[in-house]
Amino acid sequence: MAPATQAPVKNGEAPAAGDERDPAASRLHGFSRDELHGLLADMLLYRRFEEKAEEAYAIGKIGGFCHLHIGQEGLAAGSIKPLRADDLVITAYREHTQAIAKGIAPRAVMAELYGRVGGCSGGRGGSMHLFDTTVGFYGGHGIVGGQIPLGAGLAWAIRYRGGDQICVCFMGDAAVNQGAFLESLNMSAVWQLPVIYVVENNGYGMGTAFSRVSVTEMEARSGAYGIPAHTVNGQDVLETYRFFEELAERVRGGAGPQFVNAITYRFRGHSMSDPVSGTYRSKEEVEAHVQGEDPITILRDRLMGAGLLTQEELEAVDAEARTASDDAAEFADASPLPDPSTLYDHVYAEINPHGRLFLDGRPGAPGSGPEGGGRG
């Protein structure tokens, strides 16, 4: 079941924690050179993919809302790559790179952004509704906090069936002010569901700083429900990976629900209609984060500093990421628009033999006889 992209990083053989550098074995933080290059390649792919999407949006190839994950790649790779292929991921609408991390091909993600049949949701979902259940990616949800009870439900189903998978449910920092969050955390604790709630804490819900809409710190939000809180630096992919690797196994082993405050930063606007800095944060603030907290730069510098990456290798990895992103865009562009005859497909899984399900009176609606919406 595991696609090739699912587990490029192999676990095990890790030296004792804290052994930052083991020159003899060419390891960093317990990761082999290949593993480290794999994570760098993943993050560069996410970056180049999003830049390609940005470009495509600018020339009208992508419509609607488009929320980029640029700056948050360390978290996408570090939290999703350690998971098993049959673990489930559900998230909000800034999810292009998370979808790729869980195993959806960049082509299928880009084609979805383009609204084409080759998209992972057949062009029906768009940027905010990426799905591929065969790799355990359950969307892609557009209402802030709406995915949180769904994530609890996915975890409920795992427990109901006695499985040993876990569900990782992502949300933005603003989602913790939704009732859905509070209700889901409480139920998850009551029923000890195998779920990790991850706040991608980039500091802003759209243009509102978290500190302006909460008098408590993020870490305090889960304690009232008896759910342990953890904080991780999402800009450090190695730390994040090790953290989630360990936490996932604990939850798999029955530790119950967990809450993770993953610190990150969004290098672009909330969506394509929001300028990079906007009116709610200064250019200087954004620039400081881009300079000092770019997860890709951080990993690159550590690898180079440890003698585990050459400039040539970096350029080769980056070229691959650009090629894959270009390829995704070419694939998307060539993929056809959905056939108009499919408009009514997948509204219902079961078209009942009796009665009319579609009341718009248009020809072509199923279950309405040969004349469509007419006399049934």
Place this chain on the structure above:
Amino acid sequence: MGVRGLRGVARKAAAVAEITYREALNAAMCQEMDRDDSVFLLGEEVAEYDGAYKVSRGMLARYGDRRVVDSPISELGFAGLCVGAAMSGLRPICEFMTFNFSILALDQVINSAAKMLYMTNGQVPIPMVFRGPTGAALQLSAQHSQACESYYVHAPGVKLVTPATPADAKGLLAAAIRDDDPVAVMEGELLYNVRGEVPDEEYVIPLGVAEVKRPGNDVSIVTHGKMVHVALQAARALEREEIEAEVLDLRSLRPLDVDAILETVAKTNRVVYLEEGWPFAGVGAQIVSLIQDEAFDELDAPVLRVTQADVPMPYAKNLEQLAKPGVKAVVEACRKVLYMEVGIS
């Protein structure tokens, strides 16, 4: 409100028992839980309390707390949890103590359950049931007395049934549980004690099949849910004036048995739509639109609607009575579409 002798029980010489509507719902859930382990019941007070209206009486003892689950009072949360479980292929029965409270959960009903299959291009069906009572009972006042059909039936992706009799309750709830889409099953507090004959054996009524609860040639009262009983009372009152009213119980609003509607229109040429909800964007508005689109030439009079008064439900007994659609209003509407004098009976 007796419904004995109604034609609601379509059966072939099978064993029947006279049970309550409440017991019929319980029988449907047990019937389906016995045959499919993926079906479970979750909601407020469904387990240890035996159900706020005792619909799930005995089910905790029979199925255990894995499958009969008391939830916190978190309608948005537990409705969403059930949708999430359905995303994974389970078949939850999500009980709302009343559909009034489900307004808190409408984000999950509309944005998640109804749209999931479409957004995922068919990858993720939501085979689940939302059930509980809708509409008014007695003097429960504004927030506990409203018909919620319109909210649900408005959204493509949702199906909706409204059983009026014990037999329909068993057959339609069973069908709803087996259906691969989200189905709202709207019951009624005032229906739970209604008794009627219900087949003992496995019993399923297909969605989308209306039923003539009383045949007649002069005027059609088309309705659904507990208003069926009001319609039958009105028909009996009209009978005294030698007017034979046909009562068509839609039973299922989505899918909608359009053929049955058009048949009764063609038969009597005069229609009154009776519903418990408000008129604006109500179910009846859709039915009137459908009839004028597809059977305009069959009509001898404009279709009239009898609905709740366009006000929140008042508490005071006299005002509540005035606000509810009652037998008198139905009789008068029928006389009106028959171009008879009104207000003299």
